[in-house]
Amino acid sequence: MAQAAPAxxxxxxxxxxxxxxxxxxxxxxxxxxxxxxxxxxxxxLVYHYFRSKDQMxxxxxxxxxxxxxxxxxxxxxxxxxxxxxxxxAGFIVDSYRHDPELMKVIIVEVTRAANSFxxxxxxxxxxxxxxxxxxxxxxxxxxxxxxxxxxxFASLSFYGALExxxxxxxxxxxxxxxxxxxxxxxxxxETICGGLEPR
Amino acid sequence: MAQAAPAxxxxxxxxxxxxxxxxxxxxxxxxxxxxxxxxxxxxxLVYHYFRSKDQMxxxxxxxxxxxxxxxxxxxxxxxxxxxxxxxxAGFIVDSYRHDPELMKVIIVEVTRAANSFxxxxxxxxxxxxxxxxxxxxxxxxxxxxxxxxxxxFASLSFYGALExxxxxxxxxxxxxxxxxxxxxxxxxxETICGGLEPR
DNA sequence: AGCCCGATTGACTGGTCAGTCAGCCAGGTA
DNA sequence: TACCTGGCTGACTGACCAGTCAATCGGGCT
Numbered sequence: 001m002a003q004a005a006p007a008x009x010x011x012x013x014x015x016x017x018x019x020x021x022x023x024x025x026x027x028x029x030x031x032x033x034x035x036x037x038x039x040x041x042x043x044x045l046v047y048h049y050f051r052s053k054d055q056m057x058x059x060x061x062x063x064x065x066x067x068x069x070x071x072x073x074x075x076x077x078x079x080x081x082x083x084x085x086x087x088x089a090g091f092i093v094d095s096y097r098h099d100p101e102l103m104k105v106i107i108v109e110v111t112r113a114a115n116s117f118x119x120x121x122x123x124x125x126x127x128x129x130x131x132x133x134x135x136x137x138x139x140x141x142x143x144x145x146x147x148x149x150x151x152x153f154a155s156l157s158f159y160g161a162l163e164x165x166x167x168x169x170x171x172x173x174x175x176x177x178x179x180x181x182x183x184x185x186x187x188x189x190e191t192i193c194g195g196l197e198p199r
Numbered sequence: 200m201a202q203a204a205p206a207x208x209x210x211x212x213x214x215x216x217x218x219x220x221x222x223x224x225x226x227x228x229x230x231x232x233x234x235x236x237x238x239x240x241x242x243x244l245v246y247h248y249f250r251s252k253d254q255m256x257x258x259x260x261x262x263x264x265x266x267x268x269x270x271x272x273x274x275x276x277x278x279x280x281x282x283x284x285x286x287x288a289g290f291i292v293d294s295y296r297h298d299p300e301l302m303k304v305i306i307v308e309v310t311r312a313a314n315s316f317x318x319x320x321x322x323x324x325x326x327x328x329x330x331x332x333x334x335x336x337x338x339x340x341x342x343x344x345x346x347x348x349x350x351x352f353a354s355l356s357f358y359g360a361l362e363x364x365x366x367x368x369x370x371x372x373x374x375x376x377x378x379x380x381x382x383x384x385x386x387x388x389e390t391i392c393g394g395l396e397p398r
Numbered sequence: 399a400g401c402c403c404g405a406t407t408g409a410c411t412g413g414t415c416a417g418t419c420a421g422c423c424a425g426g427t428a
Numbered sequence: 429t430a431c432c433t434g435g436c437t438g439a440c441t442g443a444c445c446a447g448t449c450a451a452t453c454g455g456g457c458t
Contacts, residue, residue, distance in 0.1 A: 010435080026314040028227065031415065042437040047417065053224050078351050082396075112311040115225040124292070126372055146397045149390060153383075155389045156367050157360035164359025165352075173325055175352055184352075191348060191356045195394020196335070197281075198345045209405085241407045246447065333441065399458100406453070414444090422437075428430090 011049045014039045018056045023101035027057060027109045027117070040041045057117060064095065064102060065124050068154065072131040081139030082193055088132060089185035092162050096169065097181045104170045107163060129155050145193075158192045210248045213238045217255045222300035226256060226308045226316070253292045256316060260309045263294065263301065264323050267330060271330040280338030281392055284357065288384040291361050297369065298378045303369045306362060328354050344392075 017039035021030045032053050036043045050056050071091045075084040096103040110117045111125060117127065133155035139145035145154075163183055168174040216238035220229045235242045249255050270290045274283040288332050309316045309322060315325065332354035338344035344353075357366040364383060367373040 028315065032417080033415085036438095042439055043439090044418085045435080048435070053416070056304075097384055108312075108314045112313075113307075114366065115307045115312075116227065118370075119228075120312045122370060129372065141393070143397075145395045149386060149395065152373055153364075153386055154390060154395055155358075156363045156373065159388065160359040161356035162359075163363070167313065167359075168355050169319065171317075173328065174355065180333025187348060188356065191353060191394075192390065193395045194398070195390075196338070196344045196348065196353055196392045197394070198342075199398060231447080232445085243408065243447095243449085244406055247405070252446070402455105402457085404454100407451085409449095411446105411448080413446095416441105416443095418441080419439095420437105423435090425433100427432080 001062065008192055010039075010041065014041060014046055014049055015060065017041075019060060019099075019102050019105055021055065022060075022105045027105075033037070050091060054089060054117075057109060060102065061106050061117075061121055062124070065121070065128070068092065068095075069124070069127060069131065070187070072135075074126065077133075077138065081135050081144055082189065083144065084135045085132070085193065086185065086189045088135075089162055089188050092166070093181055093185040096166055096180075100169075103166060107166050107170065111163065113169070129159060132158060133198065158188070161188050161192060209238075209240065209244065213240060213245055213248055214255060214259065215241075218259060218298075218301050218304055219305045221256065221259075221308060226304075236248060253316075256304070256308060259301065260305050260316075260320060261323070263305055264320070264327070267291065267294075268323070268330065270328060271327065271334075274334075277296070280334050280341065280343060281388065282336045284331070284392065285384065285388045287334075288387050291365070292380055293382040295365055296377075299368070302365060306365050306369065310362065311314065311366070327357060331357060353391070357387070360387050360391060 014035065017028075018035045021034050021038050025034065032046055033043055035053075035056075036046050039046075050059075068091060072084075072088055074090075075087050079087075110121055112118070114122065114125075129152070133151040136145060136151040136154045136158075140147040140151065142150075165174075165188060169176040174180075213234065217229075220233050220237050223229075225235065231245055232242055234252075234255075237246050238245075249258075267287075267290060271283075271287055274286050278286075279282045309320055311317070313321065313324075328351070332350040335344060335350040335353045335357075339346040339350065364373075364387060368375040373379075
């Protein structure tokens with residue numbers, strides 16, 4: 001007979017604890033014992049469920065990033081490009097609103113750490129850039145975006161602005177009230193699509 | 200009599216070696232012995248000139264960042280805001296063109312690592328954001344920038360786009376020929392000020 | 399020559415952790 | 429009851445490395 005699932009999913013419990021500790025102390029200065037303590041679990045159990053400390057971070061990242069990629073891909077080609085970009089910005093901002101600790105870990109330890117962890121995930125990250133660039137290219141084909149700006153370049157600016165926005169919240173450089181979340185995604189889209197100069 | 204200066208400035212020699220090794224391996228995985236080897240110098244000499252491995256990185260960052268801050272401050276208040284932003288973008292792009300290894304270290308290990316090293320330098324980094332925000336605010340006061348976008352927010356987007364651009368070069372996400380450098384700074388300014396949508 | 403002192407050397411130490419492993423325990427099965 | 433299996437435990441080990449320090453070197457000065 002199949003083994004009954006444990007009352008609580010210890011694996012999940014450990015992963016959730018890892019998010020909290022990574023967010024609090026940063027990946028490099030968290031000891032595996034910190035994670036075990038936070039999860040209320042023995043040190044060795046962590047290694048029962050995970051091959052290494054690295055694997056935990058990788059899993060946390062890929063879990064969330066694949067949702068982002070799916071969101072970008074899902075937006076219908078018939079939807080106006082500007083709305084598709086708003087959907088991307090919305091997803092990222094909502095991810096942060098819903099689980100700031102997880103997003104902090106993903107941004108700080110993976111996305112912005114392209115030399116260590118990001119290196120492993122560079123293809124996934126690049127994938128997101130490319131999907132955004134496709135949206136821009138589509139906008140140019142439709143004539144709703146100017147075509148003298150390279151789509152890859154526009155994609156980089158758009159994603160860079162978003163990442164910097166989250167970084168601003170994460171490190172308290174800008175206020176993060178709930179009304180700020182509501183406006184932020186639109187504001188990024190407005191800045192990149194509309195520009196700073198009046199029309 | 201004053202001690203004659205050594206034929207070569209060993210301190211500088213070590214600092215330069217550190218840039219190369221940090222750029223190649225990343226700060227965390229460079230051993231102090233790697234730096235000593237690269238500089239062709241004994242292990243202990245590194246500690247004769249520097250208090251710690253951290254101090255070397257701090258010094259490299261502050262040396263360059265203070266030049267950036269000076270550049271932003273220097274731009275005259277009478278200069279059109281758009282040109283002042285172009286000056287900022289130009290300085291950053293030129294810094295990369297002139298010494299890509301140093302800029303890689305600064306961006307990857309400090310600016311984008313706000314959880315570890317960036318934390319120490321957050322005030323300096325924030326300072327740059329604020330100076331850029333002031334330029335935007337000035338533009339709004341003059342009526343050349345729309346005033347429904349918060350200056351701090353615009354500053355974040357602008358700086359984020361620039362940093363992402365350098366990251367793109369650093370990690371080979373976008374081509375970095377010399378003509379790319381020439382256009383890049385203008386393109387960032389054009390994207391942020393002019394927007395993607397045609398006028 | 400003999401002294402001084404800062405530059406230079408590199409072996410060594412102390413502390414830190416990631417990952418291992420031998421075994422315990424509980425609940426299901428025969 | 430006796431056995432088995434897999435979740436679970438935590439002390440321990442091996443590797444790594446930043447930073448220390450005692451000793452040596454060499455050039456300038458008296």
